[in-house]
Amino acid sequence: MTRRAREALLGYALLVPSAIVFAWFFFYPLYRLFVMGLHQQNRTGTAERWVGWSHFGDVLGGEQFREGVRITGTYVLYTVPLGLVLGVLLAVAANRRLKGIKVFQMIFSSTIASSVAVASVIFVVLLNPQIGYFASVKMFSLSDPDTALRGVALSSVWQNLGLTFVIVLAGLQAVPDEVDEAATLDGYGPVRRFFRVTLPLISPTLMFLAVVLVIFALQAFAQADILTQGGPLGSTETLVWKIFNSQQPVDQGTGAVMAIGLFGITLVVSLAQFLILDRRVHYGN
């Protein structure tokens, strides 16, 4: 065997372990989603009949999916802008050469340690309608269908603070001191310096972060599962919550199509991310 053939063979061999997992748990299920979406099962899963592509239209245009998209979209709007603003605030505050600043940086990044589930339990303490410390605050009351999603979103914003802070701080620290010094020499005050110089320079980082937070929000499930169980009156049933609760044979076709819908949305967001990253790489060259 030639050296080249041996090298190629080794290459494929090294890819095999990953390839098996990807085929088995990423690409095969994607195919299965389409198959499921094209069939309707009976209640016990013992029989199925072909329902065809029109089923996709029915589900994606249907009340349940639209409601899921609306709730998830609202969730994105609640979590992403607020998360970004707070992250920038924390990072700007902690990006100073002050004594003890490391302690504050540690505190600000500390919510990284909390999982979605832990954050949700912590917000049970704060927002639970019976026992929550802020249960009486109407603005994000978990017992009111109009405000429950805000309460759930709040737990996400808090949970992501650490990550947001760490990423924005890294972005700020990558801004060369000379740039800020030059702007100072040009007579810019601190506020103008921030909005005219610093913010544009870290905007690629913020774009990246925005995409990450959007994807997190699209996948929101545990928060609703723990804090509200989707309630009250289904007002916190995110897309993933609906997919998760469509596992009975009779619902599977619908769940599969909704999952494909979620895939489509994720795809669009991820492509946006790639385009942004791609552009940034060009800045660097």
Added chain:
Amino acid sequence: MATDLHQARWKKGAWYAGLGALALLVLFPVYMTIVRALSQPRAYVQAGQPPWPVHPEWDVFTRAFTDGDLGRKFLVSAVVTVCIVGGQLITATLAAYAFTFLQFPFRRLLFFVFMATLMLPIEVTLIPNVQTIRSLGWLNSYPGLITPFLATAFGTFLLRQGFRGIPRDLLDASQLDGFGHLAFLRRVAIPVTRPVVASFGVIAFLTAWNQYTWPRAVVTEGRWETIQIGLRTVATQTIDRNNVGFAAALLAALPILLLLIFLQRQLVRGLTTGAVKG
């Protein structure tokens, strides 16, 4: 001069005050959880839910293990996390090596296919994957909790970035020294990229430990609950016992908190990959 100095000191003080307020905002939810975990539940409610502990019971953290079966949940989480991290390190290292140092037909296409899995989060493929696990009889089992996560596009990408920083000459020198590719991987590529490997390992640990949706879907028996899905019951527990649940939540975050304290550099580098160029 004196007024300047005075002003600078005043400014500094204001900055510290701002930092303190923000720190309070971040820590207050945790503080309240600690308060609730420590307080005797009924007494706390009767006292009007004050922001300090009422009748603190310090043994609540040990009771989380005895009453809440936290030990078993920790064990399940630990086994699952260690297996996933170990498995991902192996599969991602091998794949990243192939994509960096080996020439073979369809290399670019295969890399693209690998990266495409980033667009397929477990939330999307949940329903068919649960079916797969069920048909294998793997509900409520380690294989069911672990297998779907034994490969990672993110890790492959990260390690490939690391490997690309290794000068090609090192591979040539190693071949002249009589070492094959696997020896080069073990003797040179991995040791030289240790910081990247460590960053990825820390991120993989964090992600695996914090997982919720998948274990929630493939675990139906309490015995197989990971610590994260074990927390689910807290909200629905009776008020008498929920202090144990809050203590459990704090304990669940402890391993990652330790990671954050002792491996902060690796963790931050891993998290900020792709966010900041250079």
Added chain:
Amino acid sequence: MSEVAFDGVTKRFGDVTAVDQLTLSIRDGEFMVLLGPSGCGKTTALRMVAGLETVTEGTLRIGDRVVNDVEAKDRDVAMVFQSYALYPHVTVAKNIESPLVARRFDTGDGSPRKLTSAERAERVTEAAAALGLTDLLGRKPAALSGGQRQRVALARAMVARPAAFLMDEPLSNLDAKLRAQTRIELVELHERLATTFVYVTHDQVEAMTMADRIAVLSDGRLQQVGPPQAVYDRPHNLFVARFIGSPPMNTVPGTVVRSEGATSVRLGGQSIEVEGLAAEPLADGTEVIIGVRPEDLVVDAAGQVEAEVRAVEWLGHERLVVCDLAGHQITIRQAAGDDPVATGDVLPLTADPAKVHLFDPDTTERLN
């Protein structure tokens, strides 16, 4: 026996031919320098000897063995890389030891075997001592200076006692002073080891000072092989003429003029004597390129040609006079103490007829 022989060796990368029909025999124990500009194929040729690139066509021999299909580790050669390619995460000692760990060596009883750790340690000590690295064995490469790293790379090459040393621009990462010093050390090392050295460089000074023979390459093709002085004195073509020598040889177009009794070369309205030209088979009116090295042009009141001074560059011990000769720029090298010249002067020039080179303008080959 460690002769290295290329026989019609070609290397193609896709559509690009990096080395084209190279036939070159490097003698046992010879210090051969492959010289050429970047992209000329010299490094590819070296890497083929090392076994890091496959041979597309032709045969490559080391000693009496055809090595086209022999793996790098079994070729009994060592390489010093331009970047040194030291393993950054292990000590100097481990770096030097590396070639001894996996390979098998014939220790005298005829059957190759792996060395024991004691044998390895002994060889490392010996190589380190030979290059003055004994005190650095415990350090990592990052803690070494550029010159020290370079010596570690040499020690790593020596330690396996290879039949041939391959060096790819090993001095290019050193500063000028260290480079001059190391040139001398490399020549001494070559004498001490009495092994074949194949040395790749684009630096003609390195080639001239160290080589037993130089092989000049351009565009993947061998242009000329020979001892440095021979290549300098009689370049086979225009490329070699212009590539070797600094400042480069002056080249201006001219025409052969034959009249009864006298044959010369004319440029502009002036004529130059060329030794032995009468005997060359060059017809009257043949277009040629005339080449004269800057140091072979002399200001002489009886000079055959006149050139106008455009600039004078002082270099301390000498000066370069840049002149216009019939519309072409030429350079004259003079000692600093020669008669002063100034911009605008018209200098009568003469050249030793034995040191005038003629080239064919079409084929670029030497004519005399």
